[in-house]
Amino acid sequence: MSPQARAFEGSTAVVTGGGTGVGAAVALALASAGANLHLIGRRVNMLDAIGARARTMGVQATSHPADLSTSCGQLELTQRLAQVLSSVDILIQNAGIHxxxxxxxxKLDELDALFVTNVRAPYALTQALLPMLKARQGQVVFINSSSALLAKPLTAQYDATKHALKAIADALRGEVNADGIRVLSVYLGRTATEMQERIHKIENKPYRPELLLQPADVAYVIMNALSMPRTAEVTDIHIRPMIKT
Known part of the structure; x- marks a missing residue:
């Protein structure tokens, strides 16, 4: 068995973007380690499918369909979670748009949409769940992008939101380490996800997912970081595809 097998038995994990890609892979890895799941995303059928797989591992899984692209949707979600959650041990911030x-x-409205979804939503959700995370000396993981570290032509609006997400994580870490909360940022290179497939189409490039990072690869690394002894904290992880194209 892996070092983290059932390491999170009975704990509670909240995962945004939990129906597909990296979010789904991390959610299932947490479930295999014994964590009960609260899955957040736009498509309830995708959330329910991941939840069903998680329940075969002996954990509870609840779907929370939510529109994180609006302040109203964010408020409705945080109010709902406040009603149904009594504790939170792990918060995985994975949802985002491009x-x-x-x-x-x-278009300025695209910049606004990026900010609301990629910056305001994780900020609002972290803020809402912080008291429960403090009570459990929990862990927060921000799934970020290599774009947070190097802005590129044609993606200024997206890259700016990823720079902002890095700032949120770094500032939060300094605020909550004393409360026993660990904060991790994961900077991904190109990963085989629905979003990356759309990006390849925009770039008029063939989409070959087998050459990219796999969601399971990302989940493996995150699980190892979350499972580390409390004498250590991993603050930043940079992952990129091994095969360079």
């Missing part, structure tokens, strides 16, 4: 365009032609 737009690409040259700055000269970029």
């Amino acid at each position: 737009f690409a365009s040259a700055l000269a032609q970029a």
